[in-house]
Amino acid sequence: MKWDEFIITGDPLILGAQISILISGIGAVFVLTYFKKWKWLWDEWITSVDHKKLGIMYILIAILMFFRGGIDALMMRTQLAAPNMTFLDSLHYNEIFTTHGTIMIIFMAMPFLIGLMNVVVPLQIGARDVAFPFLNNLSFWTFVIGMGLFNISFIIGGSPSAGWTSYMPLASNELNPGPGQNYYLLGLQISGIGTLATGVNMMVTIFKMRAKGMKLFMMPMFTWTTLITSMIIVLAFPVLTIALAEMTFDRLFGTHFFNLTNGGMPMLWANLFWIWGHPEVYIVALPAFGIFSEIISTFSKKRLFGYNAMVYSIIAISVLSFLVWVHHFFTMGSGAVVNSFFSITTMAISIPTGVKIFNWLLTMHKGRISFTTPMLWSIAFIPNFVIGGVTGVMLAMAAADYQYHNTYFLVSHFHYVLIAATVFACFAGLIYWYPKMFGHKLNERIGKWFFWIFVAGFNICFFPQYFLGLDGMPRRINVYGVEDGWFALNFISTVGAFIMGLAFIILVYNIYYSFRYSPRETTGDSWDGRTLEWATSSAIPPHYNFAKVPEVTSMDAYWKMKEEGIDPNKIEKYEKIHMPSNTALPFVMGCFMFLVGFGLVFEWFWMGIVGGIGIFACMAFRSFDYNDGYYVSVEEIEETEKRAREAK
């Protein structure tokens, strides 16, 4: 391979990206060296097994990816703003919608929610840490390596261009030569391993490490949704692992799983992809429902209405999520009976979802609602999500789907569902738990600007797309003519997209502004909360979470303590606490994984083998590692807790 094929050149947009990456990279190295922060970065973050710090790093990268995926979106909308635009050629457009979809789902939505789970769930159930802290750090680094591998594709070798669904034979060697598609396969594969490990970790944490007295049906709703989501992850991700592996074999080793020749079956890919892909939709939707449940209950000053019904609804949704995958390709010739079955299962999902909507509304009913920014996001979620849901039922009718499929109607539907549920929830959750993570709130006034501008931009962007779809505009096209008559609606849609981009800048400014000027919080209970995460001090609670693990007697455990006048922080006598040690091994393993991934992308098998040996060597090393962690001394706990109390 020639050097100028290896590093992508000749495109001004990519050149700009390369230069900005170079500048920000040099800037980061300079800042870290100047302020002598390298050791701090290594000791406090990179090797940390503290679930809260790992969660914060997940969220940080998710926000970066939100920016990257957002830039992709703005470039697409610019290209579509008017007829016959020549901003992006067709290949470049294909690459951008592929990376937009993949990044937003795999590297933005999931890590954002997993980050919030990491920060919040152990605190909510009164645990000292997750069940497997080492594995938690390893999950994070596999995610980072997968994300990094996927992202360097656009400067080294070229981005994937077969869509985030990568349908065969479009993604095959014949129609998609070059390393781009390999980046997709390896990037997703590596980060998927980390996601699976997180699923196992969360399940064991929730089953085994709940505070004394916390029965399953006393768990906060976010913990419940995390548990069910983890179950979906554990059952769905192996399907993706195999599907990706089979396509990798097709591309690198000449097998015929999904080829058109020698008996391969492209439809098999479509089925496997969506058997994972549809549950994936709920992997990013259910935790969002959990976040809204927490926030609506807290700011309505009421316990969640229909708690048990909520739990059974998420269980029902999780089961149904595995039974609907064919609705992604009704038109690919499955036949009337199969289509009917999947049409009915798809519509059935709207029943438990409807139950949840009414429960949220009834939680607010007669509540004392305070309109904080997290609450605004949660309230806005309901009508926007219902618009997405109702159009989803329209799409679920197999016969009618022949009319809508592959049009902007569909594009609008899933953006209404995913943005109104997942993205709103990410913002709501970030703002809600921000003081727990950083010890100060995000500014509410700027937050409201952010909220109104984003929600306005979102509706301006996507509502017109329903009509574009009904007017017959297909998705994935990069150019249309004046005679198509799609100009006005497309232009409005593009304006909306840029308004969302503006809102993102306001969010970033809010983080900076609040860091500088927001009053520091000292109580730990920033919002008069109901669940246990508010019972400990803030600004990243001490690494042991609770000086003494609280005992739980009902739902909304902390609220009950407050009602009964119990102060969970009033402890007569401290006891030493056992905690796990930091570890550099997952980071090292991540580096070897990168070698495997990068080697396979370019079919440099020697590099893949070196990386593979490195990974196994690390695992063997870990097997012989009998580090038992350490004890936090009573003096240190006294000191930490005293400092937290004095700040009061």
Next chain:
Amino acid sequence: MAHAEDAEYANEPLEFQSAEGRNNILGFWIFIGAEFALFSTLFATYFVLVNRTVGGVSAGHLFALDLVLIMTFLLLTSSFTCGLAIHAMRSGKVKQMINWMILTLILGLGFVGFEIYEFWHYAHEGATLSTSAFWSAFFVLLGTHGLHVSVGIGWITLLLIQVKRRGFTPRTTSKVFIASLYWHFLDVIWIFIFTGVYLMGLGGL
């Protein structure tokens, strides 16, 4: 890492006595659930592509019952000896446990050896990964299982060194117990392969 309730588990086998051991074992059961999903996907692929030999070499031509029976015998016996090893572990007999485990590993190595021979033989008869969709599915399904067995052999070898050095502790016993779960799981998968792939292939289904 609460150890307060550990006292309740004092009468359980050693591997369940520490909170860490209990967490690891539950975590591994969940991981086995994921492995079932993984192999189910491979089986699904196999059954979808089972007749797609495009006129080339088919399963009925190459599968040989005697070879498969030997492999089955080796692997099933290894599961039995693995069980005996855990039994010895529960009775606190380090040496006996290690011996049974070494026998397990030898049987496992025999299995892998025959599988490598089988693949080599098929390749000589003109059936490789790229011959047809059927053979792609066959080699990837069988190869994944064989790779798992090989990883298991390496893993258990490392654990035996640790047991030799440290004896039975809650830590080492839970590790060995988990490895044994993994080993039995591979056996279960083999039973599906034996019936679904070989018997059905020989029967021309």
